[in-house]
Amino acid sequence: MPQGLPRKLRRVFALQALLAVVAVVACLYVSTVVGRGMLASQWVRAEADRYWVESARDPAFPAPWTSSVHGYFVPAGTDPADAGVPETYLDAGPGLHRMQVPGASQRLLVEDGPGGRLYMRIAFPLLDHAGLWSLLIASLLTGGAITMVSWLSYRIARRMVLPVTTLAAQVASWDPRQLDLDAIDPERLPGAVGREVHLLGGALRGLAERTQAFIRRERDFTREASHELRTPLTVVRVATDMLRRDPELPQRMQRSLDRLQVAARDMEAVVDALLILAREDEPGNGEEFDALDVATEAVNVGQVLLDELPDAAMVRLALVERGAPRLRGSRRALAVILEQLVRNACTFTVEGTVDVLVEDDRVEVRDTGVGMERDVIERAFEPFYRADQYVGGRGLGLAVVRRLAARFGWSVDIDSTPGKGTNAAVRFQPRRDP
Numbered sequence: 001m002p003q004g005l006p007r008k009l010r011r012v013f014a015l016q017a018l019l020a021v022v023a024v025v026a027c028l029y030v031s032t033v034v035g036r037g038m039l040a041s042q043w044v045r046a047e048a049d050r051y052w053v054e055s056a057r058d059p060a061f062p063a064p065w066t067s068s069v070h071g072y073f074v075p076a077g078t079d080p081a082d083a084g085v086p087e088t089y090l091d092a093g094p095g096l097h098r099m100q101v102p103g104a105s106q107r108l109l110v111e112d113g114p115g116g117r118l119y120m121r122i123a124f125p126l127l128d129h130a131g132l133w134s135l136l137i138a139s140l141l142t143g144g145a146i147t148m149v150s151w152l153s154y155r156i157a158r159r160m161v162l163p164v165t166t167l168a169a170q171v172a173s174w175d176p177r178q179l180d181l182d183a184i185d186p187e188r189l190p191g192a193v194g195r196e197v198h199l200l201g202g203a204l205r206g207l208a209e210r211t212q213a214f215i216r217r218e219r220d221f222t223r224e225a226s227h228e229l230r231t232p233l234t235v236v237r238v239a240t241d242m243l244r245r246d247p248e249l250p251q252r253m254q255r256s257l258d259r260l261q262v263a264a265r266d267m268e269a270v271v272d273a274l275l276i277l278a279r280e281d282e283p284g285n286g287e288e289f290d291a292l293d294v295a296t297e298a299v300n301v302g303q304v305l306l307d308e309l310p311d312a313a314m315v316r317l318a319l320v321e322r323g324a325p326r327l328r329g330s331r332r333a334l335a336v337i338l339e340q341l342v343r344n345a346c347t348f349t350v351e352g353t354v355d356v357l358v359e360d361d362r363v364e365v366r367d368t369g370v371g372m373e374r375d376v377i378e379r380a381f382e383p384f385y386r387a388d389q390y391v392g393g394r395g396l397g398l399a400v401v402r403r404l405a406a407r408f409g410w411s412v413d414i415d416s417t418p419g420k421g422t423n424a425a426v427r428f429q430p431r432r433d434p
Contacts, residue, residue: 009157017150021143028138032131036124040107041096044069044122051120052113063118072119080119089119164200171204229271236264255308262304266343269336273404276333289331291428292324295358298338302346302354314351317342323360327428329408334426337401337412341365341424352421362427372416380414 047064051071054061063071074083080090088099092110099106099121106123185201240257243249249257299319306315327334338356345354345367352368372380380398402412405426416422 009154009161013150013154013157017147020146020150021139024142024146025135025139028135028142032135036131037098037107040122040124044096044107044109044120047071047122048109048111048118048120051118052111056114059115064120068122068124070121073116074119075116078116080117085119089121092119160194163194167200167204225274229267233264233268233271236260237268240264258304259308262308265301265339269339272332273336273400276330276336276404276407277400287331288326288328289334290324291327291334291363292321292358294331294334295319295338295356295363297335298342299356301339302342302356305343305346315346315349315354316352317346317354318356320355320357323358325358325360325428329410333404333408334410337405337410337426338363338365340401341412341426345369345422345424348422362425364423364425366421366423368421371418371420371422372414373418377414377416381412 047069051061051064051073055073063073065071072080072083072085072089074080074085081087089108089110092108094110094112094117097108097110099108106121109118109120109122111118111120240260244254244257244261296319299317302317306317342354342356342365345365349367349369354365354367354369357364357366381402382399398412398414405412408428410426410428413425413427414422415425
């Protein structure tokens with residue numbers, strides 16, 4: 001899950017504080033090392049210059065020897081080892097050298113002067129400890145100050161972005177059927193609400209109001225159009241039923257009336273689906289019904305369709321009962337869904353079988369028809385999509401079928417193999433009696 005803006009800000013400020021502390025400590029360490037080296041070099045040279053001045057006045061003036069400075073003067077022609085010079089100094093030539101001694105920072109100055117060579121070492125054990133503690137204390141104080149500043153900056157930034165994150169959370173939790181516009185009122189938002197937040201809140205409110213108005217217009221039009229279509233469909237069905245009861249009706253007219261009834265039933269399925277979807281924002285008073293009875297009706301509808309087809313004898317339509325689920329929802333919605341799936345199976349099956357299997361948790365429609373390619377299956381539930389090789393189908397599109405099923409918590413899945421057939425399943429959670 002993507003991180004929220006406050007968490008990202010917290011991580012950014014924490015990383016910024018860490019990098020700032022590291023940079024400051026590194027600068028303090030470098031400045032301490034460089035300053036200590038410069039101090040040691042200047043000190044040892046000053047001691048050497050003072051020795052040469054004093055020895056010029058008094059040849060017996062001793063080389064400096066203190067807790068920090070150790071000096072050795074080797075007269076010309078004398079072995080340095082005989083003068084007490086440490087062995088580690090013997091290989092050093094004239095100049096200033098840095099001595100690598102664990103736990104201390106030392107400098108060795110070797111100079112040739114009147115009458116001999118001067119070895120002078122300077123060490124700062126106390127200064128080294130003082131510098132280390134100073135560096136540690138400065139690092140802690142600096143780190144604390146940077147952390148405090150970063151925390152205060154984060155709090156200020158978080159207060160500035162809090163209204164935006166609150167707006168995003170409110171919009172993400174909106175129910176399209178019941179938009180809570182008061183929740184995005186800038187006066188009710190926490191944090192520092194600025195001009196930008198007012199503009200964003202106003203834009204969201206306007207968008208929500210336009211969306212609600214559009215949904216209402218679409219729902220009202222769908223409901224009214226569907227109701228208006230019911231009247232002529234009822235007239236068509238009643239008229240065809242009366243004509244079919246005429247014993248003197250020619251066989252040719254009988255087939256035409258059958259086709260009229262099937263077409264009227266297809267149109268009724270479309271109208272019923274539109275009416276159900278138009279009420280999807282209204283609480284449904286679901287009824288209890290047997291899915292097996294609905295599947296039986298769908299098989300009967302499919303048989304009527306097969307009887308119209310020229311190769312009806314080559315296709316066998318059968319109901320396979322493996323369960324008797326009892327559902328709560330819309331009986332008509334399930335009928336519309338199953339009838340459409342059975343129609344599709346019968347339409348695209350030239351020869352073979354179309355089986356309607358009723359299980360405890362689903363109803364499957366299996367056929368041995370032309371099947372569908374994988375890319376067609378992936379787009380089969382897109383609105384208005386129709387692959388070229390499947391032109392000729394009628395009734396509801398699969399997009400409306402899936403939406404209709406989702407209205408009652410069901411799902412529609414399709415699995416197909418080109419040239420071998422298709423398996424369409426309506427899955428649901430059956431209601432079990434105690």
